Amino acid sequence: DTGVSQDPRHKITKRGQNVTFRCDPISEHNRLYWYRQTLGQGPEFLTYFQNEAQLEKSRLLSDRFSAERPKGSFSTLEIQRTEQGDSAMYLCASSSGGQGVFYEQYFGPGTRLTVT
């Protein structure tokens, strides 16, 4: 299976700790997206990459959040000094990309973060 994978699937951490999540996209996809989903809500866009370039960030992505995609393949999302409000499911998606066309996004299983 060559779908989008995410690691870890679950993370429990104490408030104030740093956490890092990893996403491996579908190999031929040049675009990678991060979304956050809280209980009872739909996913909300955080940021996206085209190859290694981070092209857009949502206002939801505070200074404590940083995302990277150093070689244009896998991506990491780091949250520093976690807060209880960061508890959510973090979803990664990937797609092909190009000018003026919206390409279908394929989602991974998500990383569920619980901050205690």
Place this chain on the structure above:
Amino acid sequence: GDSVTQMEGPVTLSEEAFLTINCTYTATGYPSLFWYVQYPGEGLQLLLKATKADDKGSNKGFEATYRKETTSFHLEKGSVQVSDSAVYFCARSKGNNRLAFGKGNQVVVIP
């Protein structure tokens, strides 16, 4: 404001019943429209899509028609099964690089 609005509350129905989940979207630009499904413990899966007005997306017995005049993309299935129990999300494209989702509807199908 909200880009995508789904009807409130879970939907509970009996097997073989007709399912409708309402979805409306804000009419900025010419978005593509999607329905995603999330089964328990799994990630989001694309169920169907429509990219322009009057297009009908269909998959696994589900259908939705892109209605520009009513800015709607309602999901329908004529005869649901227990295996259709899941959370269903309506989404629209924003620009060519992000999705905006509705809040989702939990569907529970009782045998």
